[in-house]
Amino acid sequence: MSSPVTYLDHAATTPMLAAAVEAMSAALSRTGNASSLHTAGRRARRDVEEGRERIAAAVGARPSEVVLTTGGTESDNLAVKGLYWARRAADDRRRRVLVSAIEHHAVLDSARWLAEHEGAQVEVLPVDHDGRVQPDALAAALAAEPESAAVVSVMWANNEVGTVNPIRELAAVAHRYGVPIHTDAVQAVGILPVDFAASGVDALTLTGHKLGGPYGAGVLLLGREVPVMPLLHGGLQERDVRSGTLDTPAVVGLATAVELAVEQAPQRAATIGGLRDDLVGKIRATVPDAVLNGDPGTGRIDGGPSRLPGNAHLSFPGCEGDSLLMLLDAQGIECSTGSACTAGVAQPSHVLLAMGADEATARGSLRFSLGHTTTAADVERVTAVIGQVVERARRAGQSR
Amino acid sequence: MKVLAAMSGGVDSAVAAARAHDAGHDVVGVHLALSQTPDALRAGSRGCCSKEDAGDARRAADVIGIPFYVWDFAARFAADVVDDFVAAYAAGQTPNPCLRCNEKIKFAALLDRALALGFDAVCTGHYARLLGGELRRAVDVDKDQSYVLSVLGAEQLRHAMFPLGDTVKADIRAEAAARGLRVADKPDSHDICFIPSGDTRAFLAARIGARPGPVVDADTGAELGRHDGVHGFTVGQRRGLGVSAPAADGRPRYVLGIEPVSGTVRVGPATALDVRTIDAERPVWTSGAAPEPFDAVVQVRAHGGLAQARVEPDGPRVRAELTEPLRGVAPGQAVAFYVGDRVVGSATITTTT
Numbered sequence A: 001m002s003s004p005v006t007y008l009d010h011a012a013t014t015p016m017l018a019a020a021v022e023a024m025s026a027a028l029s030r031t032g033n034a035s036s037l038h039t040a041g042r043r044a045r046r047d048v049e050e051g052r053e054r055i056a057a058a059v060g061a062r063p064s065e066v067v068l069t070t071g072g073t074e075s076d077n078l079a080v081k082g083l084y085w086a087r088r089a090a091d092d093r094r095r096r097v098l099v100s101a102i103e104h105h106a107v108l109d110s111a112r113w114l115a116e117h118e119g120a121q122v123e124v125l126p127v128d129h130d131g132r133v134q135p136d137a138l139a140a141a142l143a144a145e146p147e148s149a150a151v152v153s154v155m156w157a158n159n160e161v162g163t164v165n166p167i168r169e170l171a172a173v174a175h176r177y178g179v180p181i182h183t184d185a186v187q188a189v190g191i192l193p194v195d196f197a198a199s200g201v202d203a204l205t206l207t208g209h210k211l212g213g214p215y216g217a218g219v220l221l222l223g224r225e226v227p228v229m230p231l232l233h234g235g236l237q238e239r240d241v242r243s244g245t246l247d248t249p250a251v252v253g254l255a256t257a258v259e260l261a262v263e264q265a266p267q268r269a270a271t272i273g274g275l276r277d278d279l280v281g282k283i284r285a286t287v288p289d290a291v292l293n294g295d296p297g298t299g300r301i302d303g304g305p306s307r308l309p310g311n312a313h314l315s316f317p318g319c320e321g322d323s324l325l326m327l328l329d330a331q332g333i334e335c336s337t338g339s340a341c342t343a344g345v346a347q348p349s350h351v352l353l354a355m356g357a358d359e360a361t362a363r364g365s366l367r368f369s370l371g372h373t374t375t376a377a378d379v380e381r382v383t384a385v386i387g388q389v390v391e392r393a394r395r396a397g398q399s400r
Numbered sequence B: 001m002k003v004l005a006a007m008s009g010g011v012d013s014a015v016a017a018a019r020a021h022d023a024g025h026d027v028v029g030v031h032l033a034l035s036q037t038p039d040a041l042r043a044g045s046r047g048c049c050s051k052e053d054a055g056d057a058r059r060a061a062d063v064i065g066i067p068f069y070v071w072d073f074a075a076r077f078a079a080d081v082v083d084d085f086v087a088a089y090a091a092g093q094t095p096n097p098c099l100r101c102n103e104k105i106k107f108a109a110l111l112d113r114a115l116a117l118g119f120d121a122v123c124t125g126h127y128a129r130l131l132g133g134e135l136r137r138a139v140d141v142d143k144d145q146s147y148v149l150s151v152l153g154a155e156q157l158r159h160a161m162f163p164l165g166d167t168v169k170a171d172i173r174a175e176a177a178a179r180g181l182r183v184a185d186k187p188d189s190h191d192i193c194f195i196p197s198g199d200t201r202a203f204l205a206a207r208i209g210a211r212p213g214p215v216v217d218a219d220t221g222a223e224l225g226r227h228d229g230v231h232g233f234t235v236g237q238r239r240g241l242g243v244s245a246p247a248a249d250g251r252p253r254y255v256l257g258i259e260p261v262s263g264t265v266r267v268g269p270a271t272a273l274d275v276r277t278i279d280a281e282r283p284v285w286t287s288g289a290a291p292e293p294f295d296a297v298v299q300v301r302a303h304g305g306l307a308q309a310r311v312e313p314d315g316p317r318v319r320a321e322l323t324e325p326l327r328g329v330a331p332g333q334a335v336a337f338y339v340g341d342r343v344v345g346s347a348t349i350t351t352t353t
Helices: A018-028 A039-058 A072-090 A105-118 A135-144 A167-176 A248-286 A321-330 A352-356 A359-363 A378-398 B013-022 B051-064 B073-091 B098-115 B154-158 B171-177 B201-210
Strands: A066-069 A096-100 A121-125 A147-152 A181-184 A205-207 A218-222 A310-316 A363-370 B001-006 B026-033 B068-072 B121-123 B128-132 B133-135 B212-219 B224-228 B254-259 B263-268 B275-285 B296-299 B306-314 B315-327 B333-337 B340-351
Touching: A018 A248, A039 A248, A066 A072, A066 B026, A072 A105, A072 A147, A072 A181, A072 A205, A072 A218, A096 A105, A096 A135, A105 A181, A121 A135, A135 A147, A135 A167, A135 A181, A167 A205, A248 A310, A248 A378, A248 B254, A321 A363, A321 B068, A352 A359, A359 B333, A378 B098, B001 B013, B001 B098, B001 B154, B013 B026, B013 B051, B013 B121, B013 B171, B026 B051, B026 B098, B051 B068, B073 B098, B073 B201, B098 B121, B098 B154, B128 B212, B275 B333, B296 B315, B315 B333, B315 B340
Parallel strands: A096 A121, A096 A147, A147 A181, A181 A205, B001 B026, B001 B121, B026 B068, B212 B263
Antiparallel strands: A066 A218, A205 A218, A310 A363, B128 B133, B133 B340, B212 B224, B254 B263, B275 B315, B275 B340, B296 B306, B296 B333, B306 B315, B333 B340
């Protein structure tokens, strides 16, 4: 099986940039705990701090606002739980955790855990048909009882359907009521213009492996004045917020990738967006009843497109997403049903359901996510087989 | 051929998939997610319903080198197997859920989907043989599972593949180890996969509720005790009858019959369990058509329960006249008909006399 593979699952993880592999590989052969005081430690410390500065510069943050973590899940947990605990400690009335319906499970389940174990009250902010949180919806939820609101979390751009949220507006609304806001920007950084300071948010999650950096390396950008209680206790690294020996090579790889991805983002967004539009157009020409879910991608939000340029999320009526995935995989095309998998069982996407889709539509969806290695040939390979794949999947029907 | 290998996470289905792959088929492994709320880790000796089992199946597929997917059949399984199981017990019958799963899920819902997706066959780790399209007992008589496959019709068998039927279980484990399959030492699954506690009575009570009724002496009609529901009983059962007074002759008493409408459980001596005639419905003939009356060995439960009989097909019904009495024949169970080691068909037992 040496046939070429068309990898269209960049939203799950994207290949590391060559420069990041090189920088990280070089760092892997150097010894040094960044907390040590001797020469080796100082050298590691320098690598880490330069990496921190490069990341900060790329995303409009100050170096002291960069809290290094193991990735998106840890950053989301730290933000949601840490902010909740700190806010509640300051005022015991603050129990409401406001999260949007289309959050990643790292945010949703953190909020639910707080409700089950820490006396929090979770309020799920509704989204519109495109999967977007309207600032009015947040304002209404906060206005009802601002003094009991602990924290707000709304993702910058949705991982499943690609819809971009008006984060600046949402941050302004949250701050009008004196409530801190976190955003999971895992899908946004490196492709959309993300500026931490300009966005106004108090905390922002980014991760390496979604933008060409290493796995297991991420950041929580955390405003200097924003109190957070730690999840991990120990050596008091990272502003006492996140203990643990720093992974110097990973930080070096992450910084290299963030810097490059952000620098190349405008050009790459245009290229990938063009390929995506081509892909969607060709799929719909072959399968006329295929429906593009989420924002149509023609608008602008905070200086960038209103939909992630690499995201093509489509529903194929009468098909089971699992069937489509398997048939495409057999043709060497790798994509995703775009939904949460635990035992590998595809559950109907909570994102699509929140957008008002019925369960059959939710189960009959596929996410193609394009990235920095995607070419026109990839688009052609999907176009060539999508008709027969959908036809066959339709014959197999839906299992319920 | 394009073969879909159903992989439970156990050793048998893993080796079956590996053998199909070795035979040159284009094999894809699929784990059926049958529980709507799977546990993270396996509980006790269950062998199919936890995330750990799905992980074991995935690991085996990776070692074999075949694609692997998890397909969600939980809703179908709940409707076609679990609900059917509960309803049968509520009706005083003793169902066999494994047989129902083969009939409704593996060789119906799954097979249909596989065929539509371009597969030619569904491969499982059942111990049974297919020779010239005929279903036969496995070489390993202790592991033989032809009984739970006897509900399959000709068309289903035509698309079935049972690569383990010619091998004894011990050799399958050795083969799994030799292939580097980590499930080689995984314990056999028994019990019912969707009842993790193994407490069938509690499982049923939670779904059926209390439906009290009398336990009566089958001879005299005298009430000997009360029970919480007929689902706690199966024909031939001796323990847990809830009868305190011993029988006049001191012999143990057994469940002889269950009347679901009145909720009456009739009990009596072992000799009264003897069955000479079995009436059954909804026969499935592996040849596709009802044969002329024939002599056969009947089997009335998954293991054991064998007797010589004259079998008389009669449209939607079939009668078996046994040449020797058989005990513990429960309505709701399947009666499978064998000529030699060949499965001729099966039907669901309705009444016994």
